[in-house]
Amino acid sequence: xxxxxxxxxxxxxxxxxxxxxxxxxxxxxxxxxxxxxxxxxxxxxxxxxxxxxxxxxxxxxxxxxxxxxxxxxxxxxxxxxxxxxxxxxxxxxxxxxxxxxxxxxxxxxxxxxxxxxxxxxxxxxxxxxxxxxxxxxxxxxxxxxxxxxxxxxxxxxxxxxxxxxxxxxxxxxxxxxxxxxxxxxxxxxxxxxxxxxxxxxxxxxxxxxxxxxxxxxxxxxxxxxxxxxxxxxxxx
Numbered sequence: 001x002x003x004x005x006x007x008x009x010x011x012x013x014x015x016x017x018x019x020x021x022x023x024x025x026x027x028x029x030x031x032x033x034x035x036x037x038x039x040x041x042x043x044x045x046x047x048x049x050x051x052x053x054x055x056x057x058x059x060x061x062x063x064x065x066x067x068x069x070x071x072x073x074x075x076x077x078x079x080x081x082x083x084x085x086x087x088x089x090x091x092x093x094x095x096x097x098x099x100x101x102x103x104x105x106x107x108x109x110x111x112x113x114x115x116x117x118x119x120x121x122x123x124x125x126x127x128x129x130x131x132x133x134x135x136x137x138x139x140x141x142x143x144x145x146x147x148x149x150x151x152x153x154x155x156x157x158x159x160x161x162x163x164x165x166x167x168x169x170x171x172x173x174x175x176x177x178x179x180x181x182x183x184x185x186x187x188x189x190x191x192x193x194x195x196x197x198x199x200x201x202x203x204x205x206x207x208x209x210x211x212x213x214x215x216x217x218x219x220x221x222x223x224x225x226x227x228x229x230x231x232x233x234x235x236x
Contacts, residue, residue, distance in 0.1 A: 021045070021160060025056035028156040032131065033058045035152065036145045039113065039136045042066035044077045045121065045129035045160060053081075053129075062134060065107050075104035076118035080130035087118040089140060112136055119150060123157045131156075182220040189223035 009027055029041040042057040044066070053070040055077075057063035069075035076087050091097065093114050098105045108116070115135035120127045131153045135141060186208070193204040212219045224230075 021047075021054055022056065024156070024159055025054060028152070028159075029056050029058050032133070032149060032152050036133060036141070036149045038133045038141060038145075040134040042069075042077060042132040042134065043121075043129060043156075044070055044081050044132070046081070047128065047160075061111055065104075065111065066132065068107070069104050072103050074101050075108075075132075076101070076116045077130040077132040080118035080120045080132075081127060084120050084122075084127040086120065087116065088146065089135070090116050090118075092116055108134070115140065117141060117146070117149070119153055121153050121157045123161050128157060128160075182223075185227055186220060186223040189226040192226055 009031065025043055025045060029043050032038075033041040040058045040062040042062055042065070043055065045054045045056075046052065055063075055066045055070050057066040066077060069077055072078075073082075076090065079085075080087055091114065092101075092105050092108055111134075113134045114137045117133040117135070119131045119133075121129035121131055131149060133141065133149060186205075189208060190201050190204045193199070193207060194201045197204065197207070199207070208219055208222055212222050215222075
């Protein structure tokens with residue numbers, strides 16, 4: 001029931017206004033921490049085609065550690081995201097871990113962390129992030145908890161994919177609206193120029209185009225100047 005409740009909550013966050021990837025990530029890590037029963041949780045997420053990595057963590061210290069790890073390009077989260085492989089119950093108190101992540105391990109140890117699990121997050125076959133589960137010395141994470149974490153990771157990437165698709169759709173709508181408005185303004189300017197200069201509409205457009213080229217400006221900008229009374233029509 002708790003797993004389903006978190007899935008619903010993530011869906012609500014992914015579809016609420018304003019669209020905010022950070023809010024989805026914050027809800028995700030806190031839900032994983034509660035349901036999996038680990039010391040803390042972090043996440044790295046990079047939208048396909050975007051070089052920037054979004055991070056989140058439970059609590060101020062883990063949030064800072066997760067963000068720094070992404071900036072350093074070091075640590076289990078970075079490795080799981082870039083290599084696309086899981087790191088399960090890795091002991092960070094031993095020397096190989098310190099050699100592997102020289103900046104990350106001292107920070108993690110200072111926070112009392114002794115074990116870490118990092119699971120890649122996949123979207124459509126591509127690795128887009130990593131879920132990091134931080135453990136202390138009290139107990140190890142069992143198989144059931146690991147399966148819950150993987151299931152929650154799948155839900156989260158689905159929700160983040162939804163956010164991305166909605167953002168793309170809105171950007172496309174905005175572009176189409178801008179193109180339509182520009183076309184309307186150009187048609188209005190052609191009509192005004194045609195009447196004022198006593199030429200055909202096609203010739204009016206030719207004047208617009210030639211003026212825009214010679215002044216290295218966009219036709220839509222010149223058209224807006226005409227319709228808003230800022231242009232000398234005879235100068236065209």
